[in-house]
Amino acid sequence: MSDPGGGRPPILPWDEPNRKLVANVHPPGWRNPEPADSYHLVVVGAGTAGLVTAAGAAGLGARVALVERHLMGGDCLNVGCVPSKGIIRAARAWHEARGAARRFGGPEAAGGGDFAAAMARMRRIRAGISRHDSAERFQGLGVDVFLGPSGGAQFVASDAVEVGGQVLRFRKAVIATGGRPAVPPVEGLEEAGYLTNETVFELERLPPRLAVIGGGPIGCELAQTFARFGSEVTLLDMAPHVLPREDADAAEVVQRALARDGVTLELGVEIRGVEVRAGEKAIRFERGGGADREGQAGEVACDEILLSVGRSPNVEGLGLEAAGVEYTRKGVSVDDRLRTSNRRIFAAGDVASKYQFTHVADALARIAIQNALFHGRAKASDLVVPWCTYTSPEVAHVGLPAEEAREGGLDVETVTIPLADLDRALLDDEAEGFLRVHLRAGKDRILGATLVAAHAGDMLGELCLAITAGVGLGKIASVIHPYPTQGEVVKKAADAWRRGKLTPFVKRVFGWRFEVLTRFGV
Numbered sequence: 456m457s458d459p460g461g462g463r464p465p466i467l468p469w470d471e472p473n474r475k476l477v478a479n480v481h482p483p484g485w486r487n488p489e490p491a492d493s494y495h496l497v498v499v500g501a502g503t504a505g506l507v508t509a510a511g512a513a514g515l516g517a518r519v520a521l522v523e524r525h526l527m528g529g530d531c532l533n534v535g536c537v538p539s540k541g542i543i544r545a546a547r548a549w550h551e552a553r554g555a556a557r558r559f560g561g562p563e564a565a566g567g568g569d570f571a572a573a574m575a576r577m578r579r580i581r582a583g584i585s586r587h588d589s590a591e592r593f594q595g596l597g598v599d600v601f602l603g604p605s606g607g608a609q610f611v612a613s614d615a616v617e618v619g620g621q622v623l624r625f626r627k628a629v630i631a632t633g634g635r636p637a638v639p640p641v642e643g644l645e646e647a648g649y650l651t652n653e654t655v656f657e658l659e660r661l662p663p664r665l666a667v668i669g670g671g672p673i674g675c676e677l678a679q680t681f682a683r684f685g686s687e688v689t690l691l692d693m694a695p696h697v698l699p700r701e702d703a704d705a706a707e708v709v710q711r712a713l714a715r716d717g718v719t720l721e722l723g724v725e726i727r728g729v730e731v732r733a734g735e736k737a738i739r740f741e742r743g744g745g746a747d748r749e750g751q752a753g754e755v756a757c758d759e760i761l762l763s764v765g766r767s768p769n770v771e772g773l774g775l776e777a778a779g780v781e782y783t784r785k786g787v788s789v790d791d792r793l794r795t796s797n798r799r800i801f802a803a804g805d806v807a808s809k810y811q812f813t814h815v816a817d818a819l820a821r822i823a824i825q826n827a828l829f830h831g832r833a834k835a836s837d838l839v840v841p842w843c844t845y846t847s848p849e850v851a852h853v854g855l856p857a858e859e860a861r862e863g864g865l866d867v868e869t870v871t872i873p874l875a876d877l878d879r880a881l882l883d884d885e886a887e888g889f890l891r892v893h894l895r896a897g898k899d900r901i902l903g904a905t906l907v908a909a910h911a912g913d914m915l916g917e918l919c920l921a922i923t924a925g926v927g928l929g930k931i932a933s934v935i936h937p938y939p940t941q942g943e944v945v946k947k948a949a950d951a952w953r954r955g956k957l958t959p960f961v962k963r964v965f966g967w968r969f970e971v972l973t974r975f976g977v
């Protein structure tokens with residue numbers, strides 16, 4: 456019998472929604488099945504990558520075992536996408552209520568909201584969603600589900616995994632063990648205590664002052680959310696601006712939005728240490744220091760510290776040496792077909808990808824199934840990868856960033872349309888942002904696009920399809936888009952690109968034609 460929390464509740468608070476969640480994704484009384492003599496596929500880790508692999512393989516008739524040491528659904532369901540998007544939505548509602556009078560002549564909203572209620576709403580929704588990832592559902596799909604112990608599964612040979620004393624033999628296996636929050640070696644941090652994505656969604660009381668360390672997507676999303684809930688938030692990062700992997704103009708829009716929402720930005724700083732003084736935490740930092748000169752010292756006092764400085768892959772304690780699977784600090788080493796150094800074993804999801812997103816974990820799982828079970832030749836590098844940071848406004852990107860395209864030796868042409876050109880964006884009071892499309896110069900081939908808009912993630916699908924299907928802006932220009940929508944920005948970019956294709960000579964020819972028609976009274 457498994458015990459996901461090692462005697463403690465596996466997730467807090469131990470209320471009705473969380474009990475329901477755990478009843479689905481790690482039922483307390485779960486009894487692991489008697490293992491089959493051999494499995495076509497053993498999947499280690501039941502986050503998105505593991506669940507999609509197991510369900511897909513079982514659906515194709517394979518004998519599949521799925522092993523999870525903690526909560527099925529992994530980070531996305533339990534401590535990632537789902538809870539974060541739940542509270543982002545609540546914080547946006549609070550923010551809009553506060554701005555309704557000023558922006559729309561609406562009723563005045565005064566006072567703070569009920570943070571505990573916003574968190575409880577998230578927990579209720581998460582518990583409902585957890586049905587899809589439940590042990591019972593996967594058992595019903597024909598998957599042998601093995602849960603616990605907290606040490607997890609371990610490879611004991613090149614074709615065998617051990618879980619809680621049971622040995623599962625396999626023809627093929629997929630490692631889908633994901634990652635965990637990275638913790639920087641900062642003096643005093645352990646003693647002071649900190650939150651990560653694994654604990655921040657357990658909060659029931661709003662921290663009056665929150666310091667967020669790390670200005671990547673998770674840091675920006677949560678800094679803005681907590682500021683909108685009413686925390687006094689400071690965001691610290693070594694980089695000179697937030698979202699360093701995004702288009703610099705897009706990152707600038709988000710940075711301005713964070714500042715407007717009350718987030719204090721301490722960028723380009725090196726954190727020197729953390730101290731606890733009179734019940735508060737003080738983060739010491741330095742700005743502008745170097746090897747040979749002292750920088751300017753600064754300090755942030757706060758009640759809670761939230762770490763969001765990146766992810767570490769879960770490769771330890773997995774017995775990868777026993778299985779002959781090579782790995783590095785960055786994760787399990789795989790080739791383009793997701794094969795590890797052991798030809799029986801594949802890896803998918805965050806543990807083996809530089810793109811750490813749920814939809815990529817899903818896409819990689821599908822590649823792993825084809826290649827592991829059907830000697831397929833599907834390649835990870837063929838994927839057209841979108842992603843989105845769910846700040847207000849959102850920043851969504853698909854395909855190659857312009858810099859990468861240029862570094863790859865491609866000549867790039869760029870079209871940018873400000874959102875303020877869209878009637879609907881103005882009417883919605885959501886005109887801050889832009890669409891930027893990168894094309895191969897002289898060709899109607901879209902290489903990548905960045906969209907900054909209130910609902911950029913939802914609007915990006917058209918460009919994902921265009922790139923995947925090889926549809927160019929010329930074709931998009933001939934597609935009728937409903938008016939007034941913010942989605943029209945894609946068509947506007949296509950029209951602008953097409954107009955730019957009219958060479959001065961073609962324009963002159965058109966001019967002569969119209970002159971001739973006028974002269975003959977036509």
Ligand SMILES: Cc1cc2nc3c(=O)[nH]c(=O)nc-3n(C[C@H](O)[C@H](O)[C@H](O)COP(=O)(O)OP(=O)(O)OC[C@H]3O[C@@H](n4cnc5c(N)ncnc54)[C@H](O)[C@@H]3O)c2cc1C
Nearest residue numbers: 500502503504524529530535607608633804805811812813
């Ligand atoms: C705060 C936050 C917000 C996010 N928001 C988004 C978003 O909006 N959109 C998006 O696309 N992505 C988002 N992500 C990223 C997304 O959660 C991950 O990319 C996704 O969960 C990766 O899935 P995975 O299956 O590779 O790994 P995981 O979800 O980490 O699952 C791995 C599983 O393996 C288990 N495991 C590990 N070791 C063992 C072992 N030895 N034996 C058995 N089991 C083991 C773990 O317990 C875990 O359940 C977010 C992440 C965070 C942290």
